[in-house]
Amino acid sequence: MSEPSTPSDELRAFAHTTAAQAGLGRELGAPSSPPILAASHFLSLGDPAELPYGYARNATPAWEALESALGALERAQARVFASGQAASFALFAALNQPRRRRLLLARGGYYGTRKLADLLTSFSCEHELLDFEDTAALARALAAQPSILWAESPTNPLLHVHDLAALARFAHAAGAPFVVDNTIATAALQQPLELGASASLCSLTKSAAGHADLVAGSVATRDGELLARLDAWRSSAGAIASPFDSWLALRGLRTLPLRIERQSASAAELARRLAAHPRVARAHYPGLEPRTRALAARQMPRGAGPLLSFELHTSEGEHAAARAADAVVAAARLVLPGTSFGGYASSWERRARWPSERAPAGLIRLSVGLEDVSDLWDDIERALRG
Numbered sequence: 001m002s003e004p005s006t007p008s009d010e011l012r013a014f015a016h017t018t019a020a021q022a023g024l025g026r027e028l029g030a031p032s033s034p035p036i037l038a039a040s041h042f043l044s045l046g047d048p049a050e051l052p053y054g055y056a057r058n059a060t061p062a063w064e065a066l067e068s069a070l071g072a073l074e075r076a077q078a079r080v081f082a083s084g085q086a087a088s089f090a091l092f093a094a095l096n097q098p099r100r101r102r103l104l105l106a107r108g109g110y111y112g113t114r115k116l117a118d119l120l121t122s123f124s125c126e127h128e129l130l131d132f133e134d135t136a137a138l139a140r141a142l143a144a145q146p147s148i149l150w151a152e153s154p155t156n157p158l159l160h161v162h163d164l165a166a167l168a169r170f171a172h173a174a175g176a177p178f179v180v181d182n183t184i185a186t187a188a189l190q191q192p193l194e195l196g197a198s199a200s201l202c203s204l205t206k207s208a209a210g211h212a213d214l215v216a217g218s219v220a221t222r223d224g225e226l227l228a229r230l231d232a233w234r235s236s237a238g239a240i241a242s243p244f245d246s247w248l249a250l251r252g253l254r255t256l257p258l259r260i261e262r263q264s265a266s267a268a269e270l271a272r273r274l275a276a277h278p279r280v281a282r283a284h285y286p287g288l289e290p291r292t293r294a295l296a297a298r299q300m301p302r303g304a305g306p307l308l309s310f311e312l313h314t315s316e317g318e319h320a321a322a323r324a325a326d327a328v329v330a331a332a333r334l335v336l337p338g339t340s341f342g343g344y345a346s347s348w349e350r351r352a353r354w355p356s357e358r359a360p361a362g363l364i365r366l367s368v369g370l371e372d373v374s375d376l377w378d379d380i381e382r383a384l385r386g
């Protein structure tokens with residue numbers, strides 16, 4: 001076997017080997033896969049602190065193999081939650097102690113994070129939506145008030161790429177915790193903690209578990225105090241991952257590096273072809289625009305994930321744009337209609353059909369699966385012909 005030569009080769013080798021092996025026992029008689037451990041509690045007597053497990057909302061071995069693999073992939077400690085949103089909520093709550101901090105969010109980011117931030121407003125937690133490329137505005141916002149800088153790169157659904165190392169420097173200079181939502185790239189393609197993030201968030205529902213059969217989320221961090229606060233919030237707020245979902249998520253995670261490399265290659269190819277198609281006005285994929293090509297290649301050297309989006313040419317306003325996009329989505333025979341992303345089967349949707357989404361009315365978001373890329377292109381081209 002040849003030695004890894006570039007940082008990109010090293011990340012690839014690390015991700016493939018770690019995902020395949022993390023948490024496996026070597027002792028003779030060990031099971032080849034961890035058991036599904038379904039238990040609400042563990043037999044005990046006297047002081048509960050004397051045993052590692054008592055009540056399963058506080059701690060259970062059911063999460064441990066998954067957390068150990070997720071932690072190994074980010075060279076950190078990981079915690080799993082009932083969903084990506086549950087992980088976001090616990091992380092926000094854990095970072096907002098002891099001071100009251102304002103949440104700084106990227107304007108074009110995931111709408112679910114904005115909806116959560118809107119709900120938190122009634123608990124006196126304010127948030128501000130910023131253009132994360134406007135560094136002057138960012139510096140002003142960070143200086144104005146204690147803040148949590150909450151980035152997402154690439155963003156969902158416009159696939160903007162933000163300079164995470166630069167954002168980390170800004171956050172550290174202001175003493176602000178720096179969160180990266182790493183759901184689209186996952187730790188197999190991008191390592192936010194290596195770039196200076198305090199915590200890396202992932203919706204395991206999407207690519208990480210990758211089989212469209214569960215909802216779960218995770219946080220990885222190297223900060224022991226933050227980890228203890230996350231544990232406290234998870235136990236008391238109670239949004240825990242089920243034993244069966246944890247088992248399924250680990251089963252999916254084993255093949256994440258393989259799947260996401262193939263999906264990234266296909267997504268980049270389809271984005272290039274879409275950008276050149278006469279019916280397409282704009283296609284969005286990290287590195288497609290010359291402006292962020294070098295940054296995308298530096299930050300995600302092995303590929304940029306399964307998600308792309310595009311907009312059709314229309315001359316008659318938002319209503320017509322939405323109708324045209326709906327017709328394209330409905331015309332596919334292979335690409336499935338539906339939300340979410342990162343599964344083995346390709347799917348797409350007109351994103352603005354969700355009421356809180358701020359994407360352009362006609363934007364179609366495509367999650368590229370594991371099908372043959374030529375079959376996918378034939379289907380997309382046929383759907384675009386109508």
Ligand SMILES: *Cc1c(COP(=O)(O)O)cnc(C)c1O
Binds near residue numbers: 112181203
């Ligand atoms: C889906 C998603 C989430 C939320 O995760 P759930 O598992 O649906 O709760 C958070 N961030 C991003 C970028 C997402 O795409």
